[in-house]
Amino acid sequence: MFSLSLTSLSYIIFVVVFVFVYYMVHRRFRWIVLLAASVLFFIVVSGAASIPWLLLGAATTYAGARLIGRMKKEAGKRAILAIVLVLVLGELFLLKYTRGLPFTAPIAVSFYSLSILGYVLDVYWGVTKAEENPFLYLLYVTYFPQMTSGPVTRYRLMQPQLREGAAFSYDKVKNGLIRIVYGMMKKCVIADLCAVMVSEVFGDTVTYQGAYVLLGVMLFALELYADFSGCMDIVLGTSECFGIELPENFDIPFSSVTMSEFWRRWHITLGVWFKDYVLYPLLKTAPFQKLNTVCVEKFGRKKGRKPATYLGLLAVWFLIGYWHGGAMHYVIGSGLLHWFYIVSGELFEEPVKKLTRRLHIDRRAKGYVLLQRLKVFFLVCSGFVFFRSETSYQACKMLYRMAVPFERGFFTGFSVWKLGLGAYELCFLSIGCAVMWTVSGFKLRRRDIRTALAGQHAVVRYAVYLLLCALVLLGMMRGFGADVSYFIYNKF
Amino acid sequence: MYRESMSMRKLFAKGCLVLAVCVCFTGVLLLLSAREPFRSVIAAVTGSEAYASKLDASGEVIAYIEKAQTKDESSKLIVGDSVCNSLFGELQELNPDYKILCCNKGITMAGQYILTKEYLDCHENVTDVYLIVISNSLITGFDTEFGYQYAVIPFVRTGTIGDLEERTVREMKSLYFAPFLKEAVIEYVEASPLIKKLYLNAEKELRPTVLQLSFPDVTVEYIQKMYELCKERNVKMHFMAPPLAETDERRKVEAVLREEYEKSPLYELFPNYYDSYVYYPAELFPDGIHPNVDRKYKNEMIRAMEEKMDQVWDLRLE
Amino acid sequence: MTREEVFDKLNEIFREYFDDEEITLSDETTADDIEDWDSLEHINLIVAVEKAFGMKFTMGEVTTMKNVGAMADLILERI
Structure with missing residues (x-):
């Protein structure tokens, strides 16, 4: 009957109620409150029918880690690790990438699978000890703010925080709540309004050509960023209310000047996970080291080290793409294309450096940086075309249409008004974007906007809070019951 | 601890302060x-414009009620749902001795009763009343999809809600929240x-309409009331069904409903309602319910x- | 081997690896301090260190090593 989607009123109420209970009980028992909240959240969002799958994954890794912890012999540890990996990956594969299952898969299986795999590998590598308390471990797996869409967390950073519980902190709860509201603003004002225009462009492949497609793709980049980073703001804000620090997942990604920097700023925890648990182990394997030795002998020390790394990256990016959804357009748009961009960036780095030196271009000049950022933005957009399209073929068609009707449509005779939003809505969207832009500006200068705000006069402070709340309220009302046809009795 | x-x-x-604001x-x-001027700005920003322009459901029903109250020389009344309307709607001009008021299922049988009562109150020498609906309309009671706009608002605005039983008004109040039945x-x-937009969607979320294969109280009660009313005024009442699409699904549903019908008190009053069913090839009904054929075929x-x-009938068909 | 000796040897490895004679390591040196030491070079660098000292880091150590000081401590534990 009621949903707990992150932008619903019921979610805020849910959080406020559990924050209250959390700080009401003794600190020793606070983790139990979180566990109760998390289990309840999971049941509401994912349905009770999917609980067995969640428990299966949690139990496998819990038991596997404990056995690994007790084993003395390396071979035994390795055997158990192999079994756990097969089971968890098998479950992930079955639930996420198989169509037409006769049962409900838990939501977010792709996210929590990464977290629990990382945990088992950490235990195997001796980075962390196996957890003894199964309920505490279950809390780590289901911790409700991050459960649905990340960030991908690490056990050794989460466990002490979850177990200890946090002392009440006025600033933390307040800042957490503000961040939740800010995240909601991003989602239900910016992302939702952009989505209207994006679906218009992507939905009508006949009318929209040239500049429209380009604009549609750029808007999709904005939509995706506002949606995903807004979601993360809600998640991290919620966790902050409980005094538990989660790793950041976004760091103003569109300020990046290279593609590899972009991936250190966009979906950070996913990139770090794949680096630590896939790329490094892969590069350390004998075949890769062998390749390395051969190449170093052939191409010299510096260049010779590259081929093995690029090959490893290829594997990782394939997996990242596949993880996003299994279909080919994900593999290309969220994987291989980025591998291509990153490797090209690496290869061209030296020549470009030389060229700029010869042309006396200051690489730190504002104009040059801006140009680099635009380059990254458009390269990223090209990947998003695949991400948004239903098939790789459709994506290619989109890209084609962007450039081909060059004589008409491209930057001429085009009107924003055709994209399904009226003047008032565009104003509304602009206000939301202006707020996001301001916050990003502070972040770019490494200043915390909330601290800056706290130094302002109370009137200014509350005006800002009210503006934020007003935007969210309007956005929520907008999102509530979008389908009017439901109430129209169709006459004939 | 104290500081905490x-x-x-x-x-x-x-927090309370912000909440209050x-x-x-x-x-x-x-x-x-x-x-x-705020209306259109707010409607645009909150994405509720469609609720202003596309939804004039209540106005449509009010027009029907007002037609029923307009005295003329007609002596026969046809009331019914939208299927009935697709057959008879166009025939009004050809047939001044008939009053054709086929609305839709949203007004429920209480609405059909109101139309009948208002018509009979304003007309003398009425001989026949025809109620022509398919079973989809019979299983529609007050719901959160159409009920508020097609029943509550027009009934209140025309004052005809007074024709209904106390019990029915109570039912409406508990379903739609009492304040929302106030004129203001x-x-x-x-x-x-x-x-x-907020109200209709909140209602839909809170009380989702569940389609049931049985007749709600309002159907049974108000067809009975129509019958009694007609009897009292010496008017003959007829109850029948418009054409139906021949599909397995439809046959199955009707089999269940027919059994329901035979158990209900309506069976005693109108034992041959289900015998009036005529099935036609499914392809004539693009949406499965409304026939999409030319006038000639409709007349057939x-x-x-x-x-x-x-x-x-002495209906003039062309 | 003393800690100092380990540091001297590490210094040598790093200079050779990055082709940069100006590198001087301290306990607090991290990847941020050396321009070419990015996440892609990390593993190869680790392998070079392993080879030079004739020991192995575990995968967990590779990903959790905070700075050169931590690296030196691990090496001292192993040899």
Whole structure:
């Protein structure tokens, strides 16, 4: 009957109620409150029918880690690790990438699978000890703010925080709540309004050509960023209310000047996970080291080290793409294309450096940086075309249409008004974007906007809070019951 | 510990303050959303424009009620649902001695009763009343999809809600929330697309309409009342079905409903309602319910209904 | 081997690896301090260190090593 989607009123109420209970009980028992909240959240969002799958994954890794912890012999540890990996990956594969299952898969299986795999590998590598308390471990797996869409967390950073519980902190709860509201603003004002225009462009492949497609793709980049980073703001804000620090997942990604920097700023925890648990182990394997030795002998020390790394990256990016959804357009748009961009960036780095030196271009000049950022933005957009399209073929068609009707449509005779939003809505969207832009500006200068705000006069402070709340309220009302046809009795 | 509880209190107080401000903001917003020039701005930003332009459901029904109340020389009344309307709707001009008021299933059988009662109150020498509906309309009671706009608002606005039983009004009040049956509130709902959108969607979320294969009280009660009313005024009442699409699904549903019908008190009053069913090839019904055929074919359908019910109408068909 | 000796040897490895004679390591040196030491070079660098000292880091150590000081401590534990 009621949903707990992150932008619903019921979610805020849910959080406020559990924050209250959390700080009401003794600190020793606070983790139990979180566990109760998390289990309840999971049941509401994912349905009770999917609980067995969640428990299966949690139990496998819990038991596997404990056995690994007790084993003395390396071979035994390795055997158990192999079994756990097969089971968890098998479950992930079955639930996420198989169509037409006769049962409900838990939501977010792709996210929590990464977290629990990382945990088992950490235990195997001796980075962390196996957890003894199964309920505490279950809390780590289901911790409700991050459960649905990340960030991908690490056990050794989460466990002490979850177990200890946090002392009440006025600033933390307040800042957490503000961040939740800010995240909601991003989602239900910016992302939702952009989505209207994006679906218009992507939905009508006949009318929209040239500049429209380009604009549609750029808007999709904005939509995706506002949606995903807004979601993360809600998640991290919620966790902050409980005094538990989660790793950041976004760091103003569109300020990046290279593609590899972009991936250190966009979906950070996913990139770090794949680096630590896939790329490094892969590069350390004998075949890769062998390749390395051969190449170093052939191409010299510096260049010779590259081929093995690029090959490893290829594997990782394939997996990242596949993880996003299994279909080919994900593999290309969220994987291989980025591998291509990153490797090209690496290869061209030296020549470009030389060229700029010869042309006396200051690489730190504002104009040059801006140009680099635009380059990254458009390269990223090209990947998003695949991400948004239903098939790789459709994506290619989109890209084609962007450039081909060059004589008409491209930057001429085009009107924003055709994209399904009226003047008032565009104003509304602009206000939301202006707020996001301001916050990003502070972040770019490494200043915390909330601290800056706290130094302002109370009137200014509350005006800002009210503006934020007003935007969210309007956005929520907008999102509530979008389908009017439901109430129209169709006459004939 | 003391400091902790103090700062908790501070947070709580400030939280309440922000909450209060938000509530006030929402209140003002809702009030302004019914007044120009704010109305269109707010409707645009909150994505509720469609609720202003596309939804004039209540006006449609009010027009029917007013037609029923308009005295003329007609002596026969046809009421029914939208399927009935697709057959008979166009025939009004050809048939001044008939009053054809086929509306839709949203008004429920209570609405059909209101139309009948208002018609009979304003006309003398009435001889026949025809109620022509398919079973989809019979299983429609007050719901959160169409009920508020097609029944509540027109009934209240025309004052005809007084024709209904106390019990029915109570049922409506508990389903739609009593304040929303007040004229002043309805005026606001009609004037503000935002309020309309929020209210209709909240109702839908809170009380989702579940389709059941049985007849709600309002159906049984008000067909009975129509029957009694007609009997009292010496008017003959006929109850029959318009054409149906021949599909397995339809046959299955009707088998269940027929059994239901035979158990209900309506069976005693109109034992041959289900015998009036005439099935036609499914491809004539693009949406499975409304026949999409030319006038000639429609007239044939009407003739077939006559034959089934064993009576001859003096309706002019062309 | 003393800690100092380990540091001297590490210094040598790093200079050779990055082709940069100006590198001087301290306990607090991290990847941020050396321009070419990015996440892609990390593993190869680790392998070079392993080879030079004739020991192995575990995968967990590779990903959790905070700075050169931590690296030196691990090496001292192993040899």
